[in-house]
Each structure stands twice: as C-alpha cells, then as structure tokens.
Amino acid sequence: xxxxxxxKRPLSPFMLGQYYKFQIxxxxxxxxxxxxxxxxxxxxxxxxxxxxxxAGPEAFARADGFLTSWFGIIFLLLPSLLAxxxxxxxGIRHLVWDMGKGLDIPTVYKTGYAVMAGTVILxxxxxxxxx
Amino acid sequence: MSQPSGFRTPRQRAQGLGAAKEGVxxxxxxxxxxxxxxxxxxxxxxxxxxxxxxxxxxxxxxxAQPFHAVVAIxxxxxxxxxxxxxxxxxxxxxxxxxTIRTAALLANIGFAWVVGLLGVFxxxxxxxxx
Numbered sequence: 103x104x105x106x107x108x109x110k111r112p113l114s115p116f117m118l119g120q121y122y123k124f125q126i127x128x129x130x131x132x133x134x135x136x137x138x139x140x141x142x143x144x145x146x147x148x149x150x151x152x153x154x155x156x157a158g159p160e161a162f163a164r165a166d167g168f169l170t171s172w173f174g175i176i177f178l179l180l181p182s183l184l185a186x187x188x189x190x191x192x193g194i195r196h197l198v199w200d201m202g203k204g205l206d207i208p209t210v211y212k213t214g215y216a217v218m219a220g221t222v223i224l225x226x227x228x229x230x231x232x233x
Numbered sequence: 234m235s236q237p238s239g240f241r242t243p244r245q246r247a248q249g250l251g252a253a254k255e256g257v258x259x260x261x262x263x264x265x266x267x268x269x270x271x272x273x274x275x276x277x278x279x280x281x282x283x284x285x286x287x288x289x290x291x292x293x294x295x296x297a298q299p300f301h302a303v304v305a306i307x308x309x310x311x312x313x314x315x316x317x318x319x320x321x322x323x324x325x326x327x328x329x330x331x332t333i334r335t336a337a338l339l340a341n342i343g344f345a346w347v348v349g350l351l352g353v354f355x356x357x358x359x360x361x362x363x
Contacts, residue, residue: 138319145312148281149352152305155296156355156362159289170286179285190274193267200264232282 126214134192137185144182170232180229187224191217259318266315270308277308293359302360306353313349317341 147169154165168174195213198204204213250256280301284292296302320341328334 135323138316139323142316142320145309145316145352146348149309149348149355151285152309152352152355152359155289155292156358162289162292166286166292186274186278190271194271197264197267228278228282231279232285 137189183225188221263318273308309352313345317345
C-alpha cells in the first residue's frame, strides 16, 4: 500500500486560491503581518527624512524632494501610508479582540470591512494634508 | 490532577511561564507599545504629513516646538521598540535554525537601537540646534 502521492500532494500555502476559499479573516491576518514588515521601511524613511533635516537645507531638499516626487509618492509614500493606517486600525481591532470582544463572525466581518474602508479614507486624508 | 493542565507540575502552573519560560511578558509588552502608538501615531502623522514637501526652515520651526519635538521623539522611540517586538515574533515563527535565528534576533535588536536612536538624535538636533 505505497502512498504514490507522498510528497507530491499540495500543502497548505499552495492550497490558497486554488482549492481553498479565501476569507478576509485569514487574509487580513496575513496583511497585518505584511504591513508591519513593510512599515519597517516606512520607519527607516522617516528617520532618513529627519536625519536629512538635521544635516541641513541641501540634504533635506534632496530627501524631501525624493519622497514627494511622483516616484516617491507612488512607490514609497502611498504604500507606507496605506500600511500605516491598515496596521493602525487593524491593530486596534486586535486590541479589542484581546479584551475578548467582537470575536463573533458577523462582527469580525463588519470590523474587517470597516478597517479596509478606514485605511483608504485615512490614507487619502493624510495625502491631502501632505499636499 | 484530572484537569487539562495536568501535564504540568503544580509549580510550573503557579509560575505560569510556559514553554517559552517567560510567560506572557513579551505579549504584554507588545500590547503596551501598541496602545501607546495609537495616540502617538495620530499626534505624529498629522504635523509630519503637513511638513512633508515644505521648506527646511518650516520643518525646523515645527520641530523646534517642544510639543512636536517630544511627540516625534516618543513616536520614533516607541515605534522602534514595537518594530523590534514585532519582528522578533516573525523571526521566531519562520527561522528554525538555531544559529540563524539567534543571529537574526540579535541583529533585530541592534537594528532597532541604531536606527531608532538615529531618528531620536536627528529630532533632538533639529529641536535644540535649530
């Protein structure tokens, strides 16, 4: 009774999308970790911006000009803002869960969609403040 | 003992430190830094976004104000504490080789201190030297 498929069966991560229906519960959990990792780069950019400002007007103009260029806005600033507000709002959602509240499935979906909508709204608002 | 926790000795159960031998201390410290970052994040990001794309003189004027300087320093400090705590969990989850994991955990602590202090020093320099 040799298991001919041993080692050839698709395992958990490869099941996603193909055989496994994606839910916002797992998706948002993964996104929380990914946004947190991405925010490390955002935090480095903030430190770079402050260091440039501390170094003087020329260094500041270079750093600030890069971050507020079209390239900077699309590839650095907007993704950082989206990651910041997502991690911020979903983090509050996690803190509420830690208090044992809002853990039933309908509430989890409601707060999940609220976090997604809030992320987009707050990111756009922050961009408006910036420019 | 017939309770589900019967596999543990009464002393281990009383200490409540579990398999990681540090109990819930890391988990609790991460909650504290995340709670602190809620008000700090809002107080930091709004003036910061406003200062983005302005002149060097305006940025210096903003962070020369004690309130904004202290908020920025606290935000950067707690952010890198929280970053270190969060990345530690990621490293512990995915890196299984003991040597690589230990090296990554040490690098993570060093990274947080170095970049975090660079940020704190930069804000302090703007605030104090102008």
